[in-house]
Amino acid sequence: MAKFTIYRSTDSGAPVLTGEVNKLVLLLDACLVNGYTASVTSITRAGSIATVTCPVPHNLLTGQSVLIAGAVETDYNGTFVVTVTSTTVFTYTVPGTPATPATGTITYKRLAAGWTKPLTGTNKAAFLQGAGSNGFYLRVQDDAPGAGAAKEARMRGFETMSDVDTGTGDFPTVAQSAFGEVCRKSATADATARSWILVADARTLYLFVKTGDNAVVHFAFAFGEFYSLLAGDNFRCMIAGRNTENSAVTTLDTLDLVSLPSAVTSFFFITRGHSGTGGSVNAGRHGDRTKGAQLGYLAGNMAYTNPANGAFYVSRVWVHDSVTTPVNGLRGRMRGFWHWLHPIAGVADGDVLTGTGELAGKTFLVVKSGGAGGGGLSLYIIETSNTIESN
Amino acid sequence: MAFTIYKNTDGSAPTLSGTVNSYVALLDACLVNGYGAKAAAGWTKPFTGTNKAVFRNGTGSSQRYWRILDDGTVPTALAREATIYGYESMTDVDTGSNPFPAVATTSNIRKSITADATARDWIVVADAHTAYIFVKSEVAVGVAGDFLTIGMGDFYSFQANDVYRCMTISRGVSNSGASTSDMFARFEGILGNVTVGNWMPRGHNLTYGPRNFGKHGDQDKEGATGIATGIIPYTNPSDGGLYLAPTWIHDPTTAPAPSVRGRLRGIWQFLHPAASVNHGDTVSGAAAGELSGKTFEFIKTCPSSAGGGVIGVETSNTLETN
Numbered sequence: 223m224a225k226f227t228i229y230r231s232t233d234s235g236a237p238v239l240t241g242e243v244n245k246l247v248l249l250l251d252a253c254l255v256n257g258y259t260a261s262v263t264s265i266t267r268a269g270s271i272a273t274v275t276c277p278v279p280h281n282l283l284t285g286q287s288v289l290i291a292g293a294v295e296t297d298y299n300g301t302f303v304v305t306v307t308s309t310t311v312f313t314y315t316v317p318g319t320p321a322t323p324a325t326g327t328i329t330y331k332r333l334a335a336g337w338t339k340p341l342t343g344t345n346k347a348a349f350l351q352g353a354g355s356n357g358f359y360l361r362v363q364d365d366a367p368g369a370g371a372a373k374e375a376r377m378r379g380f381e382t383m384s385d386v387d388t389g390t391g392d393f394p395t396v397a398q399s400a401f402g403e404v405c406r407k408s409a410t411a412d413a414t415a416r417s418w419i420l421v422a423d424a425r426t427l428y429l430f431v432k433t434g435d436n437a438v439v440h441f442a443f444a445f446g447e448f449y450s451l452l453a454g455d456n457f458r459c460m461i462a463g464r465n466t467e468n469s470a471v472t473t474l475d476t477l478d479l480v481s482l483p484s485a486v487t488s489f490f491f492i493t494r495g496h497s498g499t500g501g502s503v504n505a506g507r508h509g510d511r512t513k514g515a516q517l518g519y520l521a522g523n524m525a526y527t528n529p530a531n532g533a534f535y536v537s538r539v540w541v542h543d544s545v546t547t548p549v550n551g552l553r554g555r556m557r558g559f560w561h562w563l564h565p566i567a568g569v570a571d572g573d574v575l576t577g578t579g580e581l582a583g584k585t586f587l588v589v590k591s592g593g594a595g596g597g598g599l600s601l602y603i604i605e606t607s608n609t610i611e612s613n
Numbered sequence: 614m615a616f617t618i619y620k621n622t623d624g625s626a627p628t629l630s631g632t633v634n635s636y637v638a639l640l641d642a643c644l645v646n647g648y649g650a651k652a653a654a655g656w657t658k659p660f661t662g663t664n665k666a667v668f669r670n671g672t673g674s675s676q677r678y679w680r681i682l683d684d685g686t687v688p689t690a691l692a693r694e695a696t697i698y699g700y701e702s703m704t705d706v707d708t709g710s711n712p713f714p715a716v717a718t719t720s721n722i723r724k725s726i727t728a729d730a731t732a733r734d735w736i737v738v739a740d741a742h743t744a745y746i747f748v749k750s751e752v753a754v755g756v757a758g759d760f761l762t763i764g765m766g767d768f769y770s771f772q773a774n775d776v777y778r779c780m781t782i783s784r785g786v787s788n789s790g791a792s793t794s795d796m797f798a799r800f801e802g803i804l805g806n807v808t809v810g811n812w813m814p815r816g817h818n819l820t821y822g823p824r825n826f827g828k829h830g831d832q833d834k835e836g837a838t839g840i841a842t843g844i845i846p847y848t849n850p851s852d853g854g855l856y857l858a859p860t861w862i863h864d865p866t867t868a869p870a871p872s873v874r875g876r877l878r879g880i881w882q883f884l885h886p887a888a889s890v891n892h893g894d895t896v897s898g899a900a901a902g903e904l905s906g907k908t909f910e911f912i913k914t915c916p917s918s919a920g921g922g923v924i925g926v927e928t929s930n931t932l933e934t935n
Contacts, residue, residue, distance in 0.1 A: 451852035482833055484844055496851045511832035512803050512861075513873070523804055525869035529817045531771040535873070540833070548846035552834075552856070 225285065225608035226558055227335055228587065229253040229420040233281045234260030235332070239416045239431065241373045241408030244345040246364045253420045254337035254349055254427065257289070265290075265298055265324035272298060272316040274330065279309040282332075283606060288314075289331040295320035301333070336424030343386040351446055351459075352424030354612065358391075358459045358493065359383045360427075360445045361402075368401055370468035371411045373433075378402035379445060379461045381493060393461055393502035394491040403463030403489055405443040409434035409470055419589060421604050422446075425612065426557045428477075428604060430589050435470035438571070439592045442477040442602065448492070448541050449611035450554040457493040458554060458613060460505070460541065465489040472592035478520045478600040480561065481506045483542040483550045495546025496553055503545050505553065509561025510537035520561050520591065520600040526568030533578055534568070536560040536586070536603050557612065558605035560586065566601050574606070584609050615930040616879055617643075617654055618910065619737040621754070625649030629735045629748060631693045631725030633685045634664040640681065643737040644668055644744055655741030660706035667706050670766045671741030673934075675779045677814075678703040679765045685728070687721060690788035693750075695722040697763060699781040701814055701821070713781055713814040713823040720783040720810070723761050726751045726790050736760065736912060738926050742767040742934060743878045745797075745926075747912055751790055757892070759915045759922075761790075762797035768813075768862055769933035770875040777815040778875060778935055780826070780862075785810040792915035798841035798922035800882065801827040803863045803871045816867025817874060826874065827865055830882030831858035841914065841922035843884030855896055857881035857904065857925045879932045881909065883923035890923060907931050 230236060235258040237249045252258045263275045274290075282288065284306045293299050302314035336352035345365035351358055359380040366372040381391025394402060408416050408431075417432040419440070426446035433441050443463045450458035465488050466474045476489045487506040495503045513535055515523035520539075527534055539556040543549070562569075569575065571590040577583065589602040619642075620626065626649065627642040629635050642648045644656035645668070655671035664684035669676060678700040685692035697720055700709030714720050725733050725748075734749040743766035752758035764782030772778070786794040796810040807825040816824045834856060836844035845856050860877040864870060883890070890896075892913040898904025909925040 451849065451854065453852070455851075480833075482837060482844075484836060508833040511837065512800075512829035512863075515804050516802060516832075516837075523871065525872045528771070529867075529869055529872045530775075530874050531773070533771070546850075548850055550844045551846050551850040552854075553851050 223608055224423050224610040224612045226421045226423050226604070226606060226610065227286060227333065228281070228283065228606065229332065229422070230281050231415070231418045232279070233258070233332060234276070234278050239407055239418050240413050241411040242413060243366050243372045244364050246375045246405060246407055247345065247347045247362055249418065249420070250349055250362060251339060251347070254335045254422060255339050257331050257334040259329045259331040262328040262330055265293065265328060267316060267320060267322035270315050271313050273311060273313050276310045280312060282306055282312055285608060287333055289333060290328065291331065292326045292328040293324040294326040295324050298324045298328070335422035335427065341383055341386040346386055348380070348383050348386050355425040355447050356456055356459055359389060361386065361389065366411070368467040370404070370406070373406060373408050373411045374467060375405045375407060376402045377405050377443060377445065377461065377463055379459060379491070379493065391493065391501065393459070393493050395502045398491065398502055398504065399489070401467055403443065403461055404465070404467050405429065405463050406433050406435070406441045407431060421587070423610070428559065428602070430602065436472050436592070438590055439472045440589055441475050442591060444477050447557060447613070448554045449557050450613050451552060452496055452554070455613065457498060459493045460490065462490045475592050478591040478602065480508050480514070480518060480520065480539070482511070483508055483552070484544050486544055492541065492543070492553065495543050496551055497546055500546070503543060506542045506544055507539050507556065508542060509539045510563055513537065513563035514561060520602060521566050522561070522563035524564050526564035534575060535563040536581070537563060555611060558610040560603035560605065562601040562603050566590070566599060569601065583607060614740050614742070614932045614934050616738045616740050616926065616928060616932065617651065618926070618928065619643040619651055619739070621732070621735045623649055623651060628732045629724060630730045630732055631728040632730055633692045634683050636683045636695045636722060636724055637664065637666045637681050639735065639737070640668055640746070641666065644739055654739035654744065656744070660703060662706040665706055667703055668765070670743070674742040674767050675776055677701055677779045678709060679781065680706070680709065687787060691728045693723065693725050693728050694788065695724060696720055697722050697765065697781060697783050699765065699779060699812070699814065711814055711821050714812040714825070715823050718823070719785050719787050720781065721787050722763050723750045723784055723790060724748060738879070740932070745880065747914065759792055759913055761792065761795045762914055764797060764877070767878065767935070768875045769878050770935050771873065772817060772875070775935065777813065777819060779813060781812045783810045795915040798914045798924055800829050800832065800835065800839050800841065802832070803827065803829060803865065806865055813874070816864050817872060818867055824864055824867060827863045828877065829861050829863060831884055834858065834884040835882065841882050841924055842887045843882070844886070845884050847885035847889030854899060854902060855904070856884040857909070858884055876933060878934065879927035881925035881927060883911065883925055887913070887921040887923050895928070
């Protein structure tokens with residue numbers, strides 16, 4: 223099992239995403255590779271419990287780890303799992319009995335997701351998945367590469383890379399998409415800050431950006447590992463972004479799309495098919511088509527909550543392959559990524575849901591997306607508990 | 614809990630044919646009395662009459678009533694068919710309250726294509742709560758063909774203390790052997806889609822009024838055909854896996870709608886092409902998968918004209934039971 227860290231533009235110390243060159247690289251750098259720090263108002267101790275008060279909302283979740291630094295009483299310093307008690311207060315278990323309150327210039331650091339950035343260039347970089355993964359590369363070209371200028375970056379996966387511009391095993395291939403996948407940063411090529419959420423661990427990332435093109439819709443990009451059904455799967459990596467450059471149209475976002483196992487999903491590529499040969503494959507995703515009311519995107523039409531038991535229903539999102547023979551096989555499931563099976567009006571953007579029944583022990587974050595109508599009709603349900611499937 | 618599987622090939626098994634009372638005798642033998650080496654499923658038969666009987670599911674179940682009229686009076690069909698109606702309560706073989714479906718609704722059982730003594734293959738899958746009766750009505754005993762299916766008894770309900778967790782699954786047509794009219798192995802969307810011939814007495818609001826419910830499995834892996842088959846290669850190339858979906862019961866009419874009420878006990882949708890397995894094949898769930906600990910027997914069912922269906926009957930002691 224594994225757990226994602228949630229990074230937000232509203233975090234204290236978070237990087238700023240704009241429609242300027244290199245801003246996406248800096249965002250990924252901060253979240254995936256370096257982490258970022260925020261100041262602390264005070265730390266007090268009662269018994270073994272240290273209580274941290276922050277000057278602004280910390281946006282942490284119970285169970286998340288932070289690095290405390292700068293306390294003169296060094297027992298307070300180190301990496302700890304926090305328990306959130308309010309929007310500005312969290313606690314952790316401190317070793318020893320240091321003096322209270324703590325003194326010094328104290329900070330807490332939101333830890334990086336565990337990726338590295340082995341290759342860089344001017345306004346571009348290649349990020350490498352971390353421990354336990356296949357170790358594939360995400361190349362980010364953030365130098366105003368296409369018609370969208372600095373409003374967008376071009377993204378492509380590689381199995382190996384020797385410099386920031388050179389690699390093998392690209393997904394999608396250039397033949398599949400000359401520009402790769404699009405990650406839209408902003409509706410305007412300027413310094414206007416945009417709201418974003420990045421959910422990641424060392425293997426997988428999901429990025430949601432309110433670009434300003436639509437008031438309620440997050441544009442999305444995903445890269446990294448899916449949970450594979452194939453034993454010893456050395457190619458369990460996917461990429462999903464927008465399928466058109468220089469467009470504000472919400473329906474050109476593809477991460478919220480689902481399709482039958484006999485069909486591909488637009489701009490959803492996996493490193494290789496289940497045969498392990500042949501390179502990049504346009505794969506597909508599906509959830510629960512019946513409870514999803516055949517909508518083709520991540521929403522449904524079951525009464526919310528279900529009247530017989532008061533429960534909410536989500537489905538895992540399966541990765542299928544309608545290209546590699548024998549076709550229509552199931553390859554795996556998206557990690558920590560679920561299909562909402564009720565109308566979107568049941569919940570609000572940012573809600574945190576607690577599962578019951580078969581979902582007991584899981585928590586989920588609600589992120590509003592576009593849907594086929596493009597007006598905020600679908601939801602990403604991101605698993606935030608330490609329950610994520612991992613190979 | 615586990616089902617007992619009764620078959621016409623068992624020693625001392627009753628014979629089903631297009632003659633009066635043969636269906637009552639079949640249920641009597643399997644559900645109430647047992648035969649040969651097979652113990653009864655644990656139902657009772659509280660009321661009887663000439664060529665008719667009322668069966669009641671047993672201890673721990675909803676303990677409702679199913680009236681079988683097997684007297685050869687179905688117009689034109691005669692003894693080829695019988696009728697079945699569930700009742701919430703009954704006082705004699707002809708008197709009951711709160712039927713499901715309503716008595717004005719066609720609710721038939723196809724026994725045989727001929728109104729004579731020709732024996733037909735049958736399989737009864739039952740425990741004290743639930744019974745499924747599969748009948749090969751059109752071909753000679755032992756010849757390949759698809760089974761028509763009746764369901765009676767309880768489903769697994771999501772609703773706490775649901776004393777109305779009972780269903781009747783029958784044929785909504787009279788004097789017809791059309792396999793496409795058999796609705797046991799049919800699956801629907803959830804928006805306003807009911808499955809003909811599938812009834813429960815009350816919606817989730819628990820107010821009496823027969824509800825024509827719908828069933829669904831995994832419409833994606835099924836390929837959106839509405840049939841109990843699928844499009845996933847057998848076995849799935851990445852993990853060599855068998856994929857089955859539970860059969861969900863949805864209610865598209867009781868507000869707020871649509872909703873899911875429960876699942877059919879021990880009935881699974883086969884998510885691979887029908888030709889992947891043979892009728893009667895048995896399999897075990899993978900040791901580590903979601904089907905771990907379960908075993909299944911496949912029954913080839915209707916509708917054959919739409920490509921055939923395969924039901925996986927759960928044969929292990931793992932049935933969902935309220």
